[in-house]
Amino acid sequence: MEAMGEPKSQERYEDELRSAGMRITRPRKTILKILAEGEGHPDAMTIFHRASEIDASVSLSTVYRTMKVLEDRGAIQRHVFEGGPSRFEPAGGRHHDHLIDTETGEVIEFRSDKIEALQEEIARSRGYEIVSHRLELYVRKIRGRKR
Amino acid sequence: MEAMGEPKSQERYEDELRSAGMRITRPRKTILKILAEGEGHPDAMTIFHRASEIDASVSLSTVYRTMKVLEDRGAIQRHVFEGGPSRFEPAGGRHHDHLIDTETGEVIEFRSDKIEALQEEIARSRGYEIVSHRLELYVRKIRGRKR
DNA sequence: TTTCTTATTGCAAATGATTTGCACTTGCAT
DNA sequence: ATGCAAGTGCAAATCATTTGCAATAAGAAA
Incomplete structure (x- = not known):
């Protein structure tokens, strides 16, 4: 996986x-x-x-x-x-973005085709083409039962 | 606007x-x-x-x-x-992300509730809550008729 | 395998952005 | 007007990263 x-x-x-x-x-x-x-x-x-x-x-x-x-x-x-x-x-795998655990510094990779598509759409609608991009989510682990 | x-x-x-x-x-x-x-x-x-x-x-x-x-x-x-x-x-306005023209360095602001929602979903599904985030699109102006 | 050319290395000093120590100013509450 | 802590300019310090240089060592050629 x-x-x-x-x-x-x-x-x-x-x-x-x-x-x-x-x-x-x-x-x-x-x-x-x-x-x-x-x-x-x-x-x-x-x-x-x-x-x-x-x-x-x-x-x-x-x-x-x-x-x-x-x-x-x-x-x-x-x-x-x-x-x-x-x-x-x-490098070499598919493009992906990152979640950075603000408490541990740990980095988790993820990708969302939906987000990629939306970005593409936003740039295009403004008359631009994307050269590269970066999406970083600075996160904190949810403690508690929260399943 | x-x-x-x-x-x-x-x-x-x-x-x-x-x-x-x-x-x-x-x-x-x-x-x-x-x-x-x-x-x-x-x-x-x-x-x-x-x-x-x-x-x-x-x-x-x-x-x-x-x-x-x-x-x-x-x-x-x-x-x-x-x-x-x-x-x-x-600061003080609504949260927004940025498009950075790689040729001029110009910065254009934008926001997408859809993307925000997807980010939220991604973090949650991994057991995290978002503390902050940043999304930057490095772009190049599309020349030509491209309307 | 020895030789030889030149990429690569370690070290120290240089960089670039930003911060900080310090002695001197200056807002501004009294 | 006064007094003093907050704020300032300047130079030196930081931090991550890069670079100049003389010494070293890959690895192609002999």
Whole structure:
């Protein structure tokens, strides 16, 4: 049922870089491994920390540089939620939007064709075509019986 | 027909500050005048420049401090569009979302009750309640006959 | 496998937007 | 008019991210 931010294997990421003529270096391997683990929507610092546990020599700059390269190649997507640092997720799945739990920071993906259609309609009616869009719902868990 | 980001008079802004026990200083008066002119969705630097023409002594820090105060008092709203600096607009009108012309940076407001309802539904179905949300359509003007 | 070219790296310093510490002003209640 | 806390300008600090540079290491070629 999971199918939007579908994680990719480390090999898949490596191929994406290799086929773009990029070198597969030690630090990159480490970073890709972290991404392949697919733990949520990590920010650069989180990736850096996880990577450091595997190889203490990878630098934060390299994390940033690698993320940029992956983003440019379309291998990952960057999201900037309210007031926070950029967070990344594997790209390639279908487009989707996000629910951000304001208490935990957890990100939940969702998509609504109805909303997509309405957006399209709104832009068109104003004489515009959509280049990209973002819809973010900042939410709080409903406690109580609420089924 | 304009009714969402309805501009406010300088007096209105001053009252909002005064009733919050804040002093109406010279720099604040200048900044509020700029906001009252309601030219689009300016960022701090733009406000600073416009204010400087009226009173060259107002500082950028004061612009930032004033915007923060106004935001905390709920007198204005801050928006951070893709990769840009914060931009401000008078608050108080009905909630609305934005279309951002990717070529000119112009911001157009809109609202869709249908979309609002769908968002509500999506959050609820996941066991959450919406705290706030943002929907931004990055668009490009459709040229040609397209009526 | 050794060589060699150049992409990549780590580090430190630079950026850009925004915030803050501090000593000096200035609203404005008395 | 006065007094003092709120507000200000300025410079320095923050935060996330980028970049210059000299050193290092992929991986194509020999």
